[in-house]
Amino acid sequence: MAEKIIIVGGGLAGLMAAIKIAESGAKVDLFSMVPCKRSHSVCAQGGINAAVNTKGEGDSTWEHFDDTIYGGDFLANQTPVRSMIEAAPKIIDLMDRMGVTFNRTPEGFIDVRRLGGAKYSRTVFAGATTGQQLIYALDDQVRRYEDEGLVSRYEEWEFISIVQDDEERCRGIVVQDLKSLEVKVFPADAVILATGGLGMIFGRSTNSTINTGFAQSSVYQQGAIYANGEFIQIHPSAIPGRDKLRLMSESIRGDGGRVWVYKDGKPWYFLEEWYPAYGNMVPRDIATRAIFKVCVDMKLGVDKENKVYLDISHLDPQDIKRKLSGVVDIYEKFVGVDPRKVPMQTFPAVHYSMGGLWVDYNQMTNISGLFAAGECEYQYHGANRLGGNSLVAAMYAGMVAGPKALEYAKGLPRSSAELSSTLFETARRKEEEKTEEIFNRQGKENPYQLHQELGEWMLENVTVVRYNDRLWATDEKILELQERFHKIGVGNSPKCGNQIVPFTRRLWGMLSLSRVITLGALHRNESRGAHYKPEYPERDDENWLKTTKAEYTPDGPRFSYEPVEMSFIKPRQRRYDVAKEVTMQNVK
Amino acid sequence: MSNDKSSSIIKPTSKDVTFIIKRSNGPGFSSYWEEFQIPYYPNMNVVGALMEIQKNPVNGKGEQTTPVTWECNCLEEVCGACTMIINGKARQACSALVDKLTQPIRLAPLTKFPLVKDLVVDRRVMFDNLRKVKAWIKIDGTYDMGPGPKIPPQVQEYTYELSKCMTCGTCAESCPNVNEKSKFIGPAAIAQVDLVNSHPTGALMKEERLEALMGEGGIAECGNAQNCAKACPKGIPLTRSIARVNRQTSVYGIRSWLNR
Numbered sequence: 001m002a003e004k005i006i007i008v009g010g011g012l013a014g015l016m017a018a019i020k021i022a023e024s025g026a027k028v029d030l031f032s033m034v035p036c037k038r039s040h041s042v043c044a045q046g047g048i049n050a051a052v053n054t055k056g057e058g059d060s061t062w063e064h065f066d067d068t069i070y071g072g073d074f075l076a077n078q079t080p081v082r083s084m085i086e087a088a089p090k091i092i093d094l095m096d097r098m099g100v101t102f103n104r105t106p107e108g109f110i111d112v113r114r115l116g117g118a119k120y121s122r123t124v125f126a127g128a129t130t131g132q133q134l135i136y137a138l139d140d141q142v143r144r145y146e147d148e149g150l151v152s153r154y155e156e157w158e159f160i161s162i163v164q165d166d167e168e169r170c171r172g173i174v175v176q177d178l179k180s181l182e183v184k185v186f187p188a189d190a191v192i193l194a195t196g197g198l199g200m201i202f203g204r205s206t207n208s209t210i211n212t213g214f215a216q217s218s219v220y221q222q223g224a225i226y227a228n229g230e231f232i233q234i235h236p237s238a239i240p241g242r243d244k245l246r247l248m249s250e251s252i253r254g255d256g257g258r259v260w261v262y263k264d265g266k267p268w269y270f271l272e273e274w275y276p277a278y279g280n281m282v283p284r285d286i287a288t289r290a291i292f293k294v295c296v297d298m299k300l301g302v303d304k305e306n307k308v309y310l311d312i313s314h315l316d317p318q319d320i321k322r323k324l325s326g327v328v329d330i331y332e333k334f335v336g337v338d339p340r341k342v343p344m345q346t347f348p349a350v351h352y353s354m355g356g357l358w359v360d361y362n363q364m365t366n367i368s369g370l371f372a373a374g375e376c377e378y379q380y381h382g383a384n385r386l387g388g389n390s391l392v393a394a395m396y397a398g399m400v401a402g403p404k405a406l407e408y409a410k411g412l413p414r415s416s417a418e419l420s421s422t423l424f425e426t427a428r429r430k431e432e433e434k435t436e437e438i439f440n441r442q443g444k445e446n447p448y449q450l451h452q453e454l455g456e457w458m459l460e461n462v463t464v465v466r467y468n469d470r471l472w473a474t475d476e477k478i479l480e481l482q483e484r485f486h487k488i489g490v491g492n493s494p495k496c497g498n499q500i501v502p503f504t505r506r507l508w509g510m511l512s513l514s515r516v517i518t519l520g521a522l523h524r525n526e527s528r529g530a531h532y533k534p535e536y537p538e539r540d541d542e543n544w545l546k547t548t549k550a551e552y553t554p555d556g557p558r559f560s561y562e563p564v565e566m567s568f569i570k571p572r573q574r575r576y577d578v579a580k581e582v583t584m585q586n587v588k
Numbered sequence: 589m590s591n592d593k594s595s596s597i598i599k600p601t602s603k604d605v606t607f608i609i610k611r612s613n614g615p616g617f618s619s620y621w622e623e624f625q626i627p628y629y630p631n632m633n634v635v636g637a638l639m640e641i642q643k644n645p646v647n648g649k650g651e652q653t654t655p656v657t658w659e660c661n662c663l664e665e666v667c668g669a670c671t672m673i674i675n676g677k678a679r680q681a682c683s684a685l686v687d688k689l690t691q692p693i694r695l696a697p698l699t700k701f702p703l704v705k706d707l708v709v710d711r712r713v714m715f716d717n718l719r720k721v722k723a724w725i726k727i728d729g730t731y732d733m734g735p736g737p738k739i740p741p742q743v744q745e746y747t748y749e750l751s752k753c754m755t756c757g758t759c760a761e762s763c764p765n766v767n768e769k770s771k772f773i774g775p776a777a778i779a780q781v782d783l784v785n786s787h788p789t790g791a792l793m794k795e796e797r798l799e800a801l802m803g804e805g806g807i808a809e810c811g812n813a814q815n816c817a818k819a820c821p822k823g824i825p826l827t828r829s830i831a832r833v834n835r836q837t838s839v840y841g842i843r844s845w846l847n848r
């Protein structure tokens with residue numbers, strides 16, 4: 001019996017899973033709504049973490065593991081995190097062998113830099129475009145397997161939903177060709193979702209425009225559990241834009257950039273003052289809240305706006321060229337000012353979702369045969385992700401998901417090819433009818449405008465600082481938008497190449513998932529990692545050291561909670577004004 | 589979708605930016621130019637303007653129209669998706685700032701690739717070409733086999749430039765030898781051969797790649813117009829790569845001829 005695995009998503013997670021499966025000789029159908037090389041992973045700038053200890057600083061995988069658990073405010077299950085951290089140096093070796101153009105030391109070894117939440121240089125990088133280099137290398141390897149007939153690519157096809165059999169096992173997917181808008185069904189013995197992040201729910205973010213979380217939302221509505229949705233990372237530094245908030249990588253601070261505002265007429269390096277042990281290298285949730293305090297509470301932001309200076313004007317131009325040219329170029333191109341000479345002005349922006357589809361240690365969701373890997377699942381970052389940990393988590397999860405999906409498929413009593421074709425045809429027809437139904441909508445509402453409203457509300461109320469009354473009001477707003485969704489008009493653009501109909505479908509996905517995020521935040525009455533409530537400013541381990549699990553019901557998400565697995569490290573107070581060792585002294 | 593504002597004719601104000609966009613429903617349909625007036629805002633880029641049209645698809649005459657179809661994704665000039673012809677020049681719409689463009693701003697699809705609709709073309713051929721030239725490093729497997737070969741920083745600094753190619757198609761658009769009548773593979777794939785051949789492991793398969801570039805549509809069809817390197821938004825030294833690969837093919841050609 002020849003197993004067939006479907007992978008949805010051609011970012012780092014999906015491509016890595018594809019390579020793993022093809023390498024063992026099995027066949028893969030790889031779907032991506034954009035050519036894989038244009039996936040959001042290309043945006044990653046700063047680099048990828050691995051405790052390679054090549055600077056003689058005494059780094060170790062244990063330190064990296066501890067920083068990750070501590071940085072995530074103890075919300076991550078520890079066993080999978082530990083395995084990922086231990087695999088990280090080997091992943092770097094692998095990417096090195098694939099020819100990634102990592103920066104080198106004078107002797108020719110792979111160079112490392114520092115990112116936030118760590119005292120060690122453990123971030124491997126290729127200039128300031130690391131994600132681009134990594135994904136290209138994986139894409140090349142997949143092309144090789146395509147050449148060998150093991151991988152079939154379906155690029156510019158959008159996943160709509162999964163096909164489930166009588167036992168609710170996942171048996172394939174329904175997809176739409178984004179050029180012709182034709183709806184098709186593909187059977188498979190296992191499906192891996194590697195569909196990335198959801199920044200678009202917040203209107204504008206540092207994410208790419210395809211990052212709507214639609215695929216996750218769709219399977220959530222089909223019964224997959226969604227975990228820790230309320231944990232959304234706000235990156236401290238981005239440049240504002242009406243179309244997008246462009247990230248200014250943490251590596252800028254890692255390589256010596258300093259954050260400041262004017263106070264009493266003089267530059268005030270508030271991160272360095274408040275967090276002497278880590279300075280500008282505090283984790284993102286800490287830096288973002290500090291900026292919020294300086295700008296909103298103390299009203300010291302640049303031009304009285306929510307902006308601070310990010311300064312590299314004191315750095316060696318040669319070093320900037322070697323390590324930071326990618327980001328510096330972006331700033332120059334979009335702002336028109338040279339950061340080598342004038343301090344940049346940056347502000348916090350929605351960046352990453354720690355939450356995602358619930359998966360077990362084999363990366364399988366609660367739906368048998370449906371796996372998830374990468375930013376679309378929740379497993380590796382707890383309540384706050386450390387810079388540089390996501391690239392490694394995405395690739396590691398792909399490395400686990402691929403072989404585990406294959407193993408699952410091999411153990412199936414009946415392969416999908418043996419199932420009745422009616423099962424698949426029914427699933428296809430259902431989605432085709434739904435598409436037709438959207439085509440026929442000629443109401444007054446414009447889906448792009450509804451999206452903008454959703455984004456404004458989410459951004460205003462469900463990001464850095466959260467208040468229960470506002471969260472409540474936001475959920476009411478989402479319900480209103482869901483009402484208005486039914487009055488959308490899609491105009492009369494012909495079918496071929498139509499973009500408004502697929503966008504309308506994605507909008508429904510965003511609305512459903514935004515309720516999971518908002519209500520998850522409403523229920524969690526504590527502050528932990530990226531989730532901060534002034535009404536409940538402390539972490540509350542007694543009541544909330546647990547994973548949020550949201551299940552879809554027609555009346556809205558139903559929440560339940562699961563204890564966190566802590567086999568290695570006991571929770572301790574998380575603070576960055578002192579060295580980590582100090583926080584370890586009082587642990588029971 | 590009819591919006592109260594859209595029923596009355598919108599008069600352009602000095603704060604409006606005029607866009608003239610080449611539109612077509614796809615192959616087999618005729619194309620036409622449609623004008624749009626978009627309210628100006630500081631730091632506006634072409635993608636931002638297209639987004640405004642999505643939210644309110646009304647043309648310069650105040651008529652309801654269909655939203656313009658175009659591609660975009662990263663919006664920071666690393667994914668290559670939003671490449672189109674802006675005022676006669678192929679470039680990314682995200683990094684095209686309105687303040688730096690003369691108005692009216694004319695948008696048209698790339699011409700060297702099959703049209704899909706409006707500003708969208710099908711650039712699949714660029715990915716197929718990467719496959720044709722075997723632009724990958726053949727590793728033994730993904731198992732833990734230790735690090736790759738050491739690479740001097742000087743080599744990395746050169747290859748890093750090449751590895752920034754986002755397959756956007758700007759080089760092909762600028763190249764006179766990429767056209768309907770020729771099969772020329774174009775500059776991007778050749779630079780990727782240079783990239784992989786420059787890697788110690790990649791070099792082990794060098795000949796196969798050179799072979800792929802020696803037949804019809806291969807490197808010999810480069811007419812040395814040198815437009816590509818100037819057009820590349822990432823500043824990739826494409827002409828230098830073409831020269832390097834050209835030398836490699838000559839040496840390889842002579843050697844295989846001698847060994848016949």
Ligand SMILES: Cc1cc2nc3c(=O)[nH]c(=O)nc-3n(C[C@H](O)[C@H](O)[C@H](O)COP(=O)(O)OP(=O)(O)OC[C@H]3O[C@@H](n4cnc5c(N)ncnc54)[C@H](O)[C@@H]3O)c2cc1C
Binds near residue numbers: 376
């Ligand atoms: C600006 C920026 C910079 C970053 N820098 C870093 C960094 O330096 N270090 C770090 O560790 N992390 C960084 N991150 C985070 C990191 O880049 C991402 O989390 C990671 O790349 C996600 O990889 P992925 O494979 O999960 O998803 P993606 O790369 O987003 O890929 C998702 C894939 O799914 C496909 N897809 C989605 N939906 C569908 C659908 N419905 N149908 C078909 N296909 C679909 C897409 O086409 C795409 O191929 C950064 C993120 C941003 C936004």
